[in-house]
Amino acid sequence: xxxxxxxxxDKNMTDKKPELSDAMKKKLEPRKFTKNPILGTxxxxxxxxxxxxxxxxxxATNLALALxxxxxxxxxxxxxxxxxSIPKMFDINEKPKSDGQTLTPIxxxxxxxxxxxxxxxxxxxxxxxxxxxxxxxKTFTQKVGWKDLDFIIVDMPPGTGDTQLTxxxxxxxxxxxxxxxxxxxxxxxxxxxxxxxxxLGVKILGLVDNMSYFIGDDGKKYKIFGEGGVKKTAAxxxxxxxxxxPINPLVSETSDKGKPIVEASPDHEISKIYIEFAKxxxxxxx
Numbered sequence: 001x002x003x004x005x006x007x008x009x010d011k012n013m014t015d016k017k018p019e020l021s022d023a024m025k026k027k028l029e030p031r032k033f034t035k036n037p038i039l040g041t042x043x044x045x046x047x048x049x050x051x052x053x054x055x056x057x058x059x060a061t062n063l064a065l066a067l068x069x070x071x072x073x074x075x076x077x078x079x080x081x082x083x084x085s086i087p088k089m090f091d092i093n094e095k096p097k098s099d100g101q102t103l104t105p106i107x108x109x110x111x112x113x114x115x116x117x118x119x120x121x122x123x124x125x126x127x128x129x130x131x132x133x134x135x136x137x138k139t140f141t142q143k144v145g146w147k148d149l150d151f152i153i154v155d156m157p158p159g160t161g162d163t164q165l166t167x168x169x170x171x172x173x174x175x176x177x178x179x180x181x182x183x184x185x186x187x188x189x190x191x192x193x194x195x196x197x198x199x200l201g202v203k204i205l206g207l208v209d210n211m212s213y214f215i216g217d218d219g220k221k222y223k224i225f226g227e228g229g230v231k232k233t234a235a236x237x238x239x240x241x242x243x244x245x246p247i248n249p250l251v252s253e254t255s256d257k258g259k260p261i262v263e264a265s266p267d268h269e270i271s272k273i274y275i276e277f278a279k280x281x282x283x284x285x286x
Contacts, residue, residue: 035172040146041075043285045153045205046167046176048197050189052158055210056179057085058255059245060155063177064111065262066271066278067151072286075105075112075152077140081133081163084117086155091258095119102145109263114144134166141171150286159189160196168200174285175205177242182209182229190230194237205284206240207233208277214247221246242280245273 038044047063049056057080064076078086086092090108096118097104105112116136146152154173157163167173176197180190190207197204209230213223234241254264262271 035170036142037172038077038141038146038152040144041149041152043151043174044172045151045281046156046173046202047153047179048156048164048176048193049158049179050160050191050193051180051186052083054158054179054181054186055245056158057089057155058251058260059177059179059208059210060153061086061089061255061260062262062271062274063277063281064151064153065109065260066274067153067282068110069262069266069275070278070282072150072278072282073148074110075114075146075149077144077152077154078113078115078117079137079140079154079163079167080157081116081136082157084115086113086115087117089255089258089260092118102143103139104145105147109259112146112149114140116140133162137163137166138170151281160192164196165200168197168202173202175203177205177208179208179210180230180233181211182223182226184226184229187229187233190233191237194233194239198237204239205281206242207231208242209244211247212244242277243273245270 047056047060057078061076064074067074076086076090078084090111090113092106092108092113092115094106096106096114103114105114106118107113154167156167156176178190178193178197180186194204207230211225212227212230213221216222231241233239248261248270250265250268251261251270254261257264261268262274265271266275
């Protein structure tokens with residue numbers, strides 16, 4: 001055999017692609033997920049933030065209360081496994097009852113509530129790996145006795161990790177709201193969150209610019225975290241911009257006391273903003 005023939009034969013061998021077995025082909029196929037609805041509610045709305053510390057839980061609790069104010073029956077699911085906020089924000093210090101099969105939500109301010117924080121001491125860290133988180137999510141969505149709700153508002157954990165993926169892949173979510181501050185560093189993560197929801201087929205209802213400004217004693221608006229970033233990001237990705245929420249000390253004060261501002265002071269200007277958000281959500285579904 002000449003050198004040229006050998007080289008030609010070697011090239012033919014390297015060009016030939018190995019055949020995959022049927023079993024291997026099946027393993028390489030994209031996994032198809034069955035999205036199960038949360039029983040006992042008509043619609044499930046996720047409140048998400050790709051970055052922590054932007055006021056996501058404050059938004060979720062006040063949106064739930066605002067929906068109640070306009071006549072909806074509402075549940076609030078605290079899916080922030082590693083940092084549950086609902087027990088503190090609603091001043092709930094009791095454990096949910098169980099019949100051995102299902103957990104009964106704790107009702108406060110006419111909102112049906114469930115949180116991992118109800119089952120553990122508030123100062124105990126949740127040192128859980130992915131499978132335990134997944135199991136907890138399935139319990140809270142499939143083994144809680146939610147009753148006759150129009151909406152469940154899900155307070156998601158920040159980021160784009162296991163919990164968000166599990167929820168988006170396995171739970172039928174009717175929409176997601178992304179909360180952010182206008183800082184560039186926060187918006188970088190928001191863009192990742194938008195792409196995640198789009199990839200997983202979850203409709204994004206809109207973006208909210210939280211802590212967008214404060215009004216000084218002189219009556220002027222001061223935009224200390226930047227201006228217009230959330231609105232620009234919404235436009236960049238073709239999503240709706242739902243609006244701005246200014247900084248106001250009463251928001252944190254009321255939440256810390258266990259009675260969020262929409263419940264504590266329904267006529268406050270901040271409460272009215274949440275009511276407008278709630279009207280938009282209600283009109284989109286009911």
